[in-house]
Each structure stands twice: as C-alpha cells, then as structure tokens.
Amino acid sequence: MxxxxxxxxxxxxxxxxxxxxxxxxxxxxxxxxxxxxxxxxxxxxxxxxxxxxxxxxxxxxxxHPYINAAIRRQMADLEHVILAGFTHEPVVRLSERLVAITPPGLSRCFYADNGSAAVEVALKMSFHYWHNRGHKKKNRFICLSNSYHGETLGALAVGDVPLYKSTYGPLLMEVITVPGPDCFGRKPGESCEQVAERMFKVMESTLEKHAQETCAVIVEPLVQCAGGMRMYHPRYLQLLRDACDHYGVHLIADEIAVGFGRTGTLFACEQAIMTPDFLCLSKGLTGGYLPLSVVLTHDLIYDAFYDDYTRLTAFLHSHSYTANPLACTAALATLDLFERExxxxxxxxxxxxxxxxxxxxxxxxxxxxxxxxxxxxxxxxxxxxxxxxxxxxxxxxxxxxxxxxxxxxxxxxxxxxxxxxxxxxxxxxxxxxxxxxxxxxxxxxxxxx
The missing domain is CATH 3.90.1150.10 (Aspartate Aminotransferase, domain 1)
Structure with a gap:
C-alpha cells in the first residue's frame, strides 16, 4: 500500500x-x-x-501505551451495553470522577456521543426544565456573535459563523445574538478586561429585556475556536454568571474544545471561579481515542425531571452508543494521566x-x-x-x-x-x-x- x-x-x-x-x-x-x-x-x-x-x-x-492497554482490557470484558435500565462500571467511575474535578455544584452526568450532541442535550434540557416548572414562555436562547457550537440543527442555530450556518437558515430556530467580548476589537489603550466589561453591558440589557422568554445563554468560555480562535477575558464569565442568576436564565458553558487543560486550567470556567448550569465536554474527554460527550448539570435541574412516570416529565433523549464502555475507559485512562503526571x-x-x-x-x-x-x-x-x-x-x-x-x-x-x-x-x-x-x-x- x-x-x-x-x-x-x-x-x-x-x-x-x-x-x-x-x-x-x-x-x-x-x-x-x-x-x-x-x-x-x-x-x-x-x-x-x-x-x-x-x-x-x-x-x-x-x-499512547497507557490508554491503549486500558481499552484492550475493557474490550475483553464488555464492548457495549444499553444504558437505559442497565449500567456498567466504567460509566459509574467516570461520572464520579467528573463530578469531583469539574466546577463545584455539578452533580449529574448525561452522556452523548459527540460535541454537537452534547450541545443539543443542554439546549433541550434547559428548555424542558422551564417547561416542567411551568414557564412555558421560555423558549429562546442567547448566544454570542462569532460563536460556534456544532453542526446539528440546534447547535448550528446557537452559533454565529456564517460559513457554516447561513445555508441552513430556513431550518434553524431563531435565537438572540449579542455582540461578544472578543478582545481583538479593543480600542487603543483598552485592556481585555475592560473590553469584557464594556461588551457585557449589551448582554445585560439583552437579558433584562428578554429574560422572560429566554431559557439559557450559551458561550464558549475564553476562546471562540472555530470562529478564528478569538479570545476574551474571564471577567465576562463572572459578570454573565451573576446576571443569569439575577434574571433567572440558565448558563451553558460549551467547553468541548477548551476543556481538559487547553486554556491553562483544567476547565476554562475555573478562571472565572464560576459554575455553569450545564457544562458540555467532549473532544479531549477520551484523549482523542473514541467519540464521547457529556453534559454535567446540578441537582436543581435534575430534580425538575424526577417524578412519577405518568407525569411525563422524564428527559426522553437517547443515543444508541450512550456512555459506551470502551469510550468511558479511554476517558478514565485520560484522567489517570492527568493525575499521574x-x-x-x-x-x-x-x-x-x-x-x-x-x-x-x-x-x-x-x-x-x-x-x-x-x-x-x-x-x-x-x-x-x-x-x-x-x-x-x-x-x-x-x-x-x-x-x-x-x-x-x-x-x-x-x-x-x-x-x-x-x-x-x-x-x-x-x-x-x-x-x-x-x-x-x-x-x-x-x-x-
């Protein structure tokens, strides 16, 4: 060959x-x-x-020899099993470890098989939460200009890179797009932190105006990767967390590209000392070996879906390969490497x-x-x-x-x-x-x- x-x-x-x-x-x-x-x-x-x-x-x-060996061992025992009504050790161990290392308060892990799917989960889960809580008017999302969150229709809708999005406009839900805090456009003598504070005023006024109809704000913390690696200051995330709490809107942090040490901390949200309502992870989660993604959220969200079956509040979202044991094992080996070195x-x-x-x-x-x-x-x-x-x-x-x-x-x-x-x-x-x-x-x- x-x-x-x-x-x-x-x-x-x-x-x-x-x-x-x-x-x-x-x-x-x-x-x-x-x-x-x-x-x-x-x-x-x-x-x-x-x-x-x-x-x-x-x-x-x-x-990598360590990840290779872990996958080989798991392959000999269990390659895959349905996660509805069943479980397996790799997914339990991985969930316990993710809850332990992600920003405090995140306590539940919902798995999918790629980054776009994780964003879809977070969007649907946020909307469904408000629906279950009786806030039926909340059905919109706020995103940042130049953002990118994936290629499936929901993820594409909350992005703002025309190259990927414009062709499919007629298929997409309408969102509210707010100018982002990208530091590239700073004024002479202006710091990136000052840009973040200045641009956040637009976000705050948008939240004030649209909070009653908004489920969540979705952002890529610190770096808008597919949008040209444009970067911004953590101050924006601090202000956004406070404002989302004040106006009763969820915050979705898409750390699919920037998580697991890419920005200098294990998770980019750490640099703002804040916890989102939904944290989307994928890409580096398995060290680049196998498709896997996860959405972490907290008990307040989880409890809104926990009820008798006949109340029809369950989150009926699924993927055939949800939490595949081989992928979970690759993720566990990846986390081992972070701990060992x-x-x-x-x-x-x-x-x-x-x-x-x-x-x-x-x-x-x-x-x-x-x-x-x-x-x-x-x-x-x-x-x-x-x-x-x-x-x-x-x-x-x-x-x-x-x-x-x-x-x-x-x-x-x-x-x-x-x-x-x-x-x-x-x-x-x-x-x-x-x-x-x-x-x-x-x-x-x-x-x-």
Missing amino acids: NNHDLTRRDLAVVWHPCTQMKDHEHLPMIPIQRGEGVWLEDFDGNRYLDAISSWWVNLFGHA DVIQRNHRLAQVMAESLAPLKDHPHVAEVRQHGMIAAVEMVKNKATGEPYPWQERRGLTLYQHGLRRGALLRPLGHVSYLMPPYVITEAQIQFLAQVLAEGIDLACRD
Missing part, C-alpha cells in the same frame, strides 16, 4: 468533512498509516507533527515557550495579532496592519501556509487567515519552536503579493 493507491480508492467512495471535494483534483490528501506521540506517518514514510491535535481532540499523543504545570511551561517562540511575529507587517490562552495560540494575518483590513477570503492564503507546513512535516490547518497551534501535551519545547518557525515561514509565503 502507498499514498497514491489509498488516495485513489478514497476518492472513489469517501465524502470528507468540511471539504470542497473538488480541491482534491489539485490538492493531494494525506493517507495516514500510523501515529505515535505527536507524529503522524503516511504510507510513503513521511511524518507530520500534529500541531492541531487532529481537530483538537488528542491530548497525550497518538497510540503534573500535566497542567508542565503545560504552563510549554505555553510560555509557545509565547516566546511566536512573539517575533507580532512585528510582522501582515500580522494583526498574536494571542494565546494556555496551550492555544493564534496568529491573525491581515492585508493591512494599520487598518486591520483582512485579506479577501477568496484568496485562501491560509491554504498556502497549510501546504508549506506539510512540506516541512507539520500539520497546520488554518481557519481562513488565522493560523493556530493547539498541540498534544506531550510535545517538546524544541518541537514547539520548530512549529513556530514553520508558521513564520508559511506566513511569509502566504502574505506575498
């Missing part, structure tokens, strides 16, 4: 995600044969440093190296900003640094950087004109410096007239 043979077979039968398939007439795809640590290797022996954790899921590298502290050092390595790009004539939260760093390319004018999206300059990265042995997948690093935590300081060098080279190539 070689790259050419597998690519030819692939193009005959596979429709790839987030891809214009016609691109593959001139853009070769990369067939991967194996992975180890931060490296992916194709069938021709070429290696690529996985700088984006294979779509933000991989925490401890590919083919001082991951968060080590990440602080790696994040510092990332900041130092990318710092020279701040002076690049076509870089508007270098920004970072923990182990997520982003570089925003612009046509005009003085005015912030972006390059036309049709020019696809990020594609030039992507292709350069592959030639240099690095998997970098820019979001339009925003390039970013979100590597596995087993990356070395030297490998971070290498990625920064490749990124700088790619930006030089991409910004040529």
